[in-house]
Amino acid sequence: MSRRLSGIIIWGGTVRKVRLPKANGPQARSLLFALENIAEPGWVKDRHSVASVSTVDSFRNLPKTLRLTIATGWGAAPLLVIAAGVISVVSGILTAFGLLATADALSVLLRTTITPERISESIPEVSLVLVIYSARALIESLERTVEASVRPHVACAAENNLARVVSGIDVIAFEDASFRELAAQGGQAGVRALANSVTPLLGLLSSIATVTASVVATSLFHPLLAIGVVVACVPSAWAASRSSRLNNLHMLGTVSDHLQKSILAEISTDSRFAMERAVFGLRDRLIVEYELVSKRLCQKEITSGLKRARIQLAGRALSGLSGAVAFGVLAILLYTRWIDVAVAGAAAVAMRVSITSVTGAAGRLYNLFELGFSIELYKDLLRGAAERRRSVGSVAFLETGPDIITMSAVGFCYPGHSRPSLCDINLTIGRGEVVAIVGRNGSGKSTLAKIIGGLYVPSIGKVFWNSVDLAYVRENDIRKNVSFVAQTPMAWPTTAGNNVEIGCHADLPIKEWWDRSLKVSGAGDVIDSLPHKMETLLSTRFVDGRDLSVGQWQRLAIARALVRNGSILIADEATSALDPHAESQVLEFLTSSKESMNQVTTIFVTHRILNARKADRIVVMEGGRIVETGSHNELMQNPEGHYRLMYEVQVPPINTRG
Template identity: 30%
Template sequence: MSKTTRILWLWLSTSFRAAPWLMTISAALVAARAITAPTQTYGVSRLVDGIASDRSSTIALGIAIIVGGLAVSFVADGLGWPLQDTAQERMAGRVHADLLDVTTGIPGLSQHERPDVADRLELVRERAWRMGVGAEVLLWAFATVTNTATVLTLLGSVHPLLLVLPLLGGARIWSAYLSSTRQQKAWEESLPQERLVDRLIEAAKDPRTGLELRVFGLGKVLLDRIFALQTERFERRVAAARWGGKVDGSVRLVFGLAYAAAIVWVISRARHGQASAGDVVLVLLLAPQVDQMTGGIAQNVYWVGEVVRSFSRYDWLREYANQNSWRSSATPVPERLTSGIELRNVGFSYPGSDSAVLSDISLTVPAGAAVALVGENGAGKTTLVKLLARMYDPTTGRILVDGVDLATIQPDEWRSQLSAGFQDFVKFELTAREVVGIGDVARASDEVAVRTAIVRGDAESVIAGLPNGLDSQLGKKFTDGVELSGGQWQRLALARAFMRERPLLLLLDEPTAALDPEAEHRLYEQYARAAKVAAAETGGITVLVSHRFSTVRMADLIVVMHNGRVEEYGTHTDLLAAGGRYAELFELQARAYR
């Protein structure tokens, strides 16, 4: 199937999947409405011919066609618009549901790291509503085809030469297409500026950035930058619109002159007895209808083009999701770890980048072990955590779980056996119960599980301070929402990480950065106890990233990373005795505390 055919089929099938009966009935009604005006025009011509020749049967036929057209129009208008509105709403709902299903179905994170993919995803999301009007545009296109066929039939009945005139309307359609294409290109070229404007506006109004904006006097800088970007976008799009207006105006002038000549010609034929009075009336009344028809097509070429382009992007997204679905990863996740996790010559570069973040990492973590990753910022610790969670696959090398390549394990199953706490945690603006419970969706409604996780995450004081306890709405965006401090949000994030009690892999990437050392120590004791239970029951492994050496010393294995490589590893005692980078960093931090 060609790409064009696939896109058109996607448009058609999505419209009818959303509301099959509504679309079918609406299609019949719009077709009936589309032929009403030209058919009634034909009825008027029959009526004029009947009066001119004094034939009662022709007069009756003309009246019947006119009255029948009024009845059809009344019924089609009365039923059609509500049905079309409902079909459009169903279509919009289907499109947004499908987009969410496709985007959330991509198991990795590579689409967030590539600017070219990010731009196209932004276009898909931003223009999704245009796919939502796809049902209406599809019905309009069907009505246009029906109307055009009827008008051509009537004009051809007067004289075949008149069929050339509606074809001249194709020039208006062509000019509208060129104009639409030029404007679309200008829009897409200005998309990077538009995304930057959105980010700058968000930064200008975000309370979290308000303090620094005012301290450093950045308000005017931001406004000037936003204004410059907006001006650049505006000038590019106005230039495209101006060009389209000139082309369309020229084509319309030629189109109008041709129709004027056609009307004069038909009148001349009638004066010489080569056409009837009804034919003259028919052409006179059809002329503005053809002009409106071609004008309507020209105006709606933009919308047809937008819908087709939107479905083209949607088709691209579906293909991208299919190619990055990791469907070949079908190996079931083990119920417990027996040997552990092994990294063999693992290297990694982020998509679109040639520089390696990780290089030639070989490491074995035994089942049940607690391993700490230490090193300076940019050493590759967080990237390694992402690879273990299989947010990416290694660029080189392999990660083995009990001897099985992690790249072959079903990603959703693997993640269902993970739990994690991150420094850059998400502030889910839900109820406190939901903020914690979503750490294990299957047990989110389990009151005991939620409260146990809150205790283990040392978040009891946070819940106690909320007006409605676990049922309190969090976040200032809501009328009765409660805003929390950074430390309180982090405690709830830690409690969320405790919802899964027996994970095969617990990932802790500086999850206590916003807490004081005493609270951090207390929490890591909780994690240590949880890790021991998981190790005994499932062979679970705990991976800890931290800059506080008082915390990492409790780990069974400490891995020191530098410039994307493992520089040394061992126990706290062994590494101190070795006198390497770990000993140096430990001594620097101890000296600072002293």
């Protein structure tokens, strides 16, 4: 809950300062969604220290970052990677040879005054220049061709790798907002960056070959000239590193703004918000807040862009200056007759080419530093996903399920939260037992249900199936045994039939069980009312697709769980949206599971006490703890008990007697 105190919002006990928009009316209004102090994802802090490293360290880290591009390409098409590398180096070397040959031709031509004889004498040198440059043009087009094949290979391999790793993530990881944000930022951006890094990486390889060869060539004219060229490279490299660093810091500095913008965009366009957005007339306020955030982003963009432009300008000026110094050295050498005019001309060409290729390399470096940032996020995502992978249990478990489920001193904290949502849960459930979990909103019912079903692993304590610690059971064997109806029914965008059988992997249920599940859940009636019955597409994104009401979706969700015929059925507020007739039909079926469902262990969560009455055992939750357990009659014996008090709130006392 929040209270507003002149620009300070008190939210859950912590004070957050909020900048208010200009008041139009007599009273200033607080922001609804564009709250400045939106939680910054945890990974942003880690990335800050990486993004603000020194120029030297950014160069030192670059190979580590680019190793992933090479490794990804290597995994997908090793021969192409070798070809691309070799061709780039050859192209760089050819550039340098071209330069040497040009210098050579020039020195022949400039040795004395140019005469027709001198020109014909220099024909071999000039021809060599032409041959080399023709070869270079050829190799350049080869370079483009190979590069065009490597790029898609890298993108495809990176995407597949990501899909493989992300699909193995433990379900609880998706409750971690910081990780969700990393997945959103690091996933697609990382894949794009890896693919986009291919071109500048190959370009850089070729530039390194050119620069090395041309510096060596220049040093042959005079070592001082080579030193001049190297010194002229430094400002460009510095500017590339500094401005990409600024860009990366800017990106980190705007993560929260982008988050706010995406929240506002979601609220403005997502159908889930459409009804209340209209009912509460939020359109104008959303527009005001959207503009507030986008103006802030725009301002930050301009500030960062100007800073980068200043750095690039300084880099250009410094490299121009150091280039001038290098050419000054050449002039001095010429003036003091350390070198003659012919050599000086050739040296000047060599220096010019070196400096130009260094400038090109600096541009590629800038690209790579920038892309490297997203590649590092992608790496973080892969690492984070690997850490969040469910530990692979190796113990097999029969599909007939456990005879007994035991929870021993179980506690659970959601990721990123220090306050436990469950504490000290001790509970034993026998095969075929029907257990109702009741309690107020937020008391921990859904969390407990997910732990019993092996969806969440306890933070402390253990869950045993028979005497086997559930943490060591093969995940597939857990899934085969558990059927789960979630609190919010999932609307799968596929046919009605697929919506029911989506959880039956290998074998479809026998016809009798299938029909019974559809009948009990009421899904059969829903499907019969659809134009193409089982084949009706249930998403308006399809041509002729339909949508259902929440209650109808809930019927399909119940059918989906029932047809799986798992040994444990967990239903979390599964009947909350059903009409009374459908609800009593489902509950009747669930609570008579011993007879009707072949000894299925049934756990159902409800906050309607009347629904729990028929369960073999009722577990009452309060503040993440079990505060009472027993049958309806046992719990009603305690006049001060939580259950009895809840019951009397929902059912008039006269009904509680007898």
